[in-house]
Amino acid sequence: MKLQASEVTSVLKKEIEGFQAETSSEQIGTVLQVGDGVARIYGLDHCMMSELIEFPGGVMGMALNLEEDNVGCVLLGDAASVKEGDTAKATGKIISVPTGDRLLGRVVDALGRPLDGKGPVGTTDEDLRPIEQTAPSVVERQPVCEPMMTGLKAIDAMIPIGRGQRELVIGDRQTGKTAIAIDAIINQKRTGGGDPKNPDQVLCVYVAVGQKQSTVVDVQRKLEEHGAMPYTIIVNASASEEAAMQFIAPYAGTAMAERYRDAGRHVLVIYDDLTKQAYAYRQVMLLLRRPPGREAYPGDVFNLHSRLLERSAKLADDAAKLNPKKYSAGGGSITSLPIIETQEGDVSAYIPTNVISITDGQIFLEANLFYAGVRPAVNVGISVSRVGGAAQTPAMKKVAGGLRINLAQYRELEAFAQFGSDLDKSTQETLNRGARLVELLKQGQYHPLRNADQIVQIFVGSSGLLDDLPVEQVRRFADEFTAYMWDTHAELMEKLERWDTKWSDELAAEVTAACETFRQSFAV
Amino acid sequence: MSARPLSPAARRYGRALHAAAREAGALDQVRADVGLLQAVFADEAARSAVSDPRIAVDRRQAMIEKAFGELLHPLTRNTVRVLARRGRLEVLPEVPDAFLETDDRLAGRVHGVAESALPLDEATLSDLAASLGRRLDKQVVLEARQLPELIGGIRVTLGCERYDGSLRGRLERLERKLLDPSTL
Numbered sequence: 001m002k003l004q005a006s007e008v009t010s011v012l013k014k015e016i017e018g019f020q021a022e023t024s025s026e027q028i029g030t031v032l033q034v035g036d037g038v039a040r041i042y043g044l045d046h047c048m049m050s051e052l053i054e055f056p057g058g059v060m061g062m063a064l065n066l067e068e069d070n071v072g073c074v075l076l077g078d079a080a081s082v083k084e085g086d087t088a089k090a091t092g093k094i095i096s097v098p099t100g101d102r103l104l105g106r107v108v109d110a111l112g113r114p115l116d117g118k119g120p121v122g123t124t125d126e127d128l129r130p131i132e133q134t135a136p137s138v139v140e141r142q143p144v145c146e147p148m149m150t151g152l153k154a155i156d157a158m159i160p161i162g163r164g165q166r167e168l169v170i171g172d173r174q175t176g177k178t179a180i181a182i183d184a185i186i187n188q189k190r191t192g193g194g195d196p197k198n199p200d201q202v203l204c205v206y207v208a209v210g211q212k213q214s215t216v217v218d219v220q221r222k223l224e225e226h227g228a229m230p231y232t233i234i235v236n237a238s239a240s241e242e243a244a245m246q247f248i249a250p251y252a253g254t255a256m257a258e259r260y261r262d263a264g265r266h267v268l269v270i271y272d273d274l275t276k277q278a279y280a281y282r283q284v285m286l287l288l289r290r291p292p293g294r295e296a297y298p299g300d301v302f303n304l305h306s307r308l309l310e311r312s313a314k315l316a317d318d319a320a321k322l323n324p325k326k327y328s329a330g331g332g333s334i335t336s337l338p339i340i341e342t343q344e345g346d347v348s349a350y351i352p353t354n355v356i357s358i359t360d361g362q363i364f365l366e367a368n369l370f371y372a373g374v375r376p377a378v379n380v381g382i383s384v385s386r387v388g389g390a391a392q393t394p395a396m397k398k399v400a401g402g403l404r405i406n407l408a409q410y411r412e413l414e415a416f417a418q419f420g421s422d423l424d425k426s427t428q429e430t431l432n433r434g435a436r437l438v439e440l441l442k443q444g445q446y447h448p449l450r451n452a453d454q455i456v457q458i459f460v461g462s463s464g465l466l467d468d469l470p471v472e473q474v475r476r477f478a479d480e481f482t483a484y485m486w487d488t489h490a491e492l493m494e495k496l497e498r499w500d501t502k503w504s505d506e507l508a509a510e511v512t513a514a515c516e517t518f519r520q521s522f523a524v
Numbered sequence: 525m526s527a528r529p530l531s532p533a534a535r536r537y538g539r540a541l542h543a544a545a546r547e548a549g550a551l552d553q554v555r556a557d558v559g560l561l562q563a564v565f566a567d568e569a570a571r572s573a574v575s576d577p578r579i580a581v582d583r584r585q586a587m588i589e590k591a592f593g594e595l596l597h598p599l600t601r602n603t604v605r606v607l608a609r610r611g612r613l614e615v616l617p618e619v620p621d622a623f624l625e626t627d628d629r630l631a632g633r634v635h636g637v638a639e640s641a642l643p644l645d646e647a648t649l650s651d652l653a654a655s656l657g658r659r660l661d662k663q664v665v666l667e668a669r670q671l672p673e674l675i676g677g678i679r680v681t682l683g684c685e686r687y688d689g690s691l692r693g694r695l696e697r698l699e700r701k702l703l704d705p706s707t708l
Contacts, residue, residue, distance in 0.1 A: 015698060027684055
């Protein structure tokens with residue numbers, strides 16, 4: 001920590017001006033036992049739940065167990081400097097983090113302290129918000145109604161996400177879960193040009209829990225490369241940090257997002273990943289001697305995730321009128337993409353089933369699809385979005401309507417594909433179409449697409465305009481065709497970019513005609 | 525405040541002894557007994573002698589009876605016997621503390637420590653105790669202790685409540701303010 005002489009002087013000046021022989025009254029306790037990042041303290045009779053406790057040497061702790069004559073707390077810093085017999089002081093403050101614009105573009109830890117070497121964040125006491133907040137009530141909410149576009153064809157067409165939705169991203173290790181989240185963040189640049197001051201800009205919070213430091217550095221660099229850092233906050237509680245920090249990081253990230261939600265802005269929060277948070281929580285709770293339940297998780301592990309994800313919501317337009325103390329403007333939202341890692345595709349384990357039941361749908365990623373080259377490796381058969389359909393743009397909804405059924409039929413017949421010409425004509429057609437659609441839905445990483453691009457690509461694929469094209473040419477065709485459309489039919493594309501454009505027969509005819517013209521000049 | 529919590533068992537026996545003494549109107553005698561026991565058990569050797577599980581319970585009981593003999597009020601002596609019969613002699617050293625805790629609670633009394641850089645005279649100490657007593661609506665009993673590292677001022681600790689009017693405390697608070705990242 002660097003101290004600047006002028007700042008020291010100003011603090012001292014205030015101190016001198018206000019000097020009187022004041023007495024402070026505080027609650028104290030004695031450390032009975034300390035180890036493994038938890039401490040038991042005797043005393044602190046009036047300690048509150050989640051209160052910050054100060055130990056000698058400035059180490060902080062958080063009270064989690066309030067028992068008859070002792071308080072169990074987790075240490076949020078160097079546990080080695082706390083000894084038995086030390087005096088612990090209750091600070092009277094519930095654990096809080098700084099929030100606000102100064103955090104944008106920064107990498108901070110779970111207590112909001114900077115980790116990126118770019119100097120102090122510079123927030124004030126007014127910017128502090130408790131990390132645990134109650135979720136908006138029923139009357140303060142409204143159903144999701146605006147799309148939160150990820151820029152990924154497979155998701156925006158078939159598993160649409162709305163602003164205020166909680167959509168789980170679930171899959172084994174190395175199946176591209178983080179990649180989806182990062183693409184979604186990068187794609188938000190289109191909402192407001194990447195300028196956080198623009199009220200239309202969707203802001204992003206990426207919470208890394210138990211990740212490798214190298215992964216987080218990688219994410220930060222990629223976001224910087226694509227100009228996404230100015231509107232993003234990264235909250236990092238990496239694998240090397242105390243379990244307590246890992247378990248509070250998602251709440252801290254949400255508190256930062258809530259400040260914007262309550263002011264009427266839209267925020268996208270990624271929790272990467274909640275499995276590791278549950279591990280950290282289990283560790284802390286076992287050390288605090290809470291009774292273990294299924295898979296040794298404490299009984300409230302469901303609540304751990306449900307109270308976190310309930311805070312993602314779309315606020316009512318008149319929320320500010322209903323609760324002026326909490327909301328300065330209505331209509332804000334937090335969309336969250338929690339990530340869960342499964343073992344060997346086992347979604348019936350404890351934590352995955354919990355989070356599946358809390359969220360409004362899930363995006364399933366499969367290792368065998370990933371290795372077969374289908375990337376993003378979304379299994380569209382079992383991925384769902386329970387509420388996002390209402391938020392999909394009408395044109396996309398119309399165009400993508402048949403996509404899911406086409407693909408389902410294709411998967412059913414896929415096993416027969418090896419019989420080749422022995423099949424009847426309609427089966428062959430379904431197989432042809434399906435293979436092209438699967439190819440069309442493949443998408444490179446860090447290349448999120450605009451709404452209009454997705455609509456025309458999916459339209460030409462599902463209306464059969466690509467059926468005579470060799471499968472391996474489909475992606476190149478789609479990319480070149482969209483570029484061609486922007487060159488020659490810019491007005492139509494601009495129209496499709498708008499959320500309220502309805503798909504009509506005239507539009508379909510125009511795109512079909514353009515596709516046929518382009519097809520003639522396309523060299524296979 | 526003692527540095528360790530009393531065991532729940534000691535608390536129960538202490539409370540029970542207090543209730544029995546109250547009913548028998550023998551609070552003063554029992555209080556004297558308890559003071560004696562507390563003084564004896566302040567010694568580590570005495571503590572371990574009554575709680576050493578390697579010595580048979582009846583031998584330990586006999587030892588206590590022999591040591592205190594007729595000095596103890598029958599109620600206190602009975603407490604020792606009940607503890608022995610139930611095999612819980614190891615909580616005996618804590619029973620006096622538990623008894624006094626109950627005694628203080630019922631009398632609305634709080635014990636505390638007043639630490640100061642320079643020695644406190646009797647008058648200041650009783651003034652301090654009286655003013656704290658008025659504030660808390662309790663009878664405050666203060667023990668004075670000299671602690672030069674406070675530099676100046678007084679620091680009073682009552683249970684888990686600490687009133688810090690010392691220079692050292694002020695300096696520490698100032699240090700915290702200066703190092704707090706949120707003020708920068």
